[in-house]
Amino acid sequence: MRRxxxxxxxxxxxxxxxxxxxxxxxxxxxxxxxxxxxAPSQVAASPRPASPAGDGARSASxxxxxGRSASPGSATRALGPTCIGxxxxxxxxxxxxxxxxxxxxxxxxxxxxxxRIRIRYSSRCHTAWxxxxxxxxxxxxxxxIRNGATYVVRxxxxxxxHTRMVYSSLPYRACAxxxxxxxxxxxxx
Numbered sequence: 001m002r003r004x005x006x007x008x009x010x011x012x013x014x015x016x017x018x019x020x021x022x023x024x025x026x027x028x029x030x031x032x033x034x035x036x037x038x039a040p041s042q043v044a045a046s047p048r049p050a051s052p053a054g055d056g057a058r059s060a061s062x063x064x065x066x067g068r069s070a071s072p073g074s075a076t077r078a079l080g081p082t083c084i085g086x087x088x089x090x091x092x093x094x095x096x097x098x099x100x101x102x103x104x105x106x107x108x109x110x111x112x113x114x115x116r117i118r119i120r121y122s123s124r125c126h127t128a129w130x131x132x133x134x135x136x137x138x139x140x141x142x143x144x145i146r147n148g149a150t151y152v153v154r155x156x157x158x159x160x161x162h163t164r165m166v167y168s169s170l171p172y173r174a175c176a177x178x179x180x181x182x183x184x185x186x187x188x189x
Contacts, residue, residue: 081125086167088127090149093165098125108186110139110176115155117141117176119186120162127165128189130174134159139177146171146188 081088082096093099105119105128115135121128130153132141137157143166144150151164166172175185 081122083125085126085169088125088165089145089167089170090151090164093120093122093125093127093129093162096125096165098122098127098165100124104131105189106174106186108174108176110178110184112179114139114176114179115141117174119143119174119189121168122165125165126168128168128172129165130163132161132163132176136179139179141177142175142183144173144175144185146173150175 079097079100081098081100083091083098088096088098093102099120099122101124102120102122105121107116107118109116113136115133117133118131119128120131128143129151130141130143132139132153132155134157135155137155139155140152141155141161141163142150142152143163145166148170149166151166153161153163155161171188173186173188175183177183
């Protein structure tokens with residue numbers, strides 16, 4: 001009886017390891033342990049990774065694979081942006097990974113000197129933000145939504161800084177503080 005209990009514990013531990021690893025397997029009880037046992041002699045385990053949609057549906061393993069396999073696009077989905085469109089408004093372009101496909105839409109130079117500002121645009125996220133170059137510490141740049149929020153960033157002096165993002169379908173403009181303290185803004189885009 002003691003040998004049966006130990007074998008059963010080993011089988012249970014093996015099954016837990018298989019489930020934790022996410023592989024498909026069939027665990028069969030040894031013949032000497034299954035003789036006269038009331039428990040089923042075969043336990044089938046075939047966990048599948050959850051679908052990328054997160055709806056609880058399971059995706060099937062490839063034929064003959066027997067183990068976990070990532071779908072072809074799963075790596076790019078995992079590295080894609082964390083927001084698209086208006087949910088990105090007010091969020092950081094680096095943290096949301098919108099910066100990865102960003103292009104410079106326009107570049108502006110401050111009259112009288114100071115760090116240049118660039119309007120950056122992400123086509124995947126449909127967002128825009130202002131990137132301020134390194135330069136005079138303390139000068140500010142901003143991106144402003146018409147009838148909405150304004151996101152301001154202050155120059156650190158030694159590295160580029162960026163504002164929060166705005167949804168590019170909304171009318172927005174970039175503004176830069178001059179050394180005199182006045183603000184100079186672009187036209188609405």
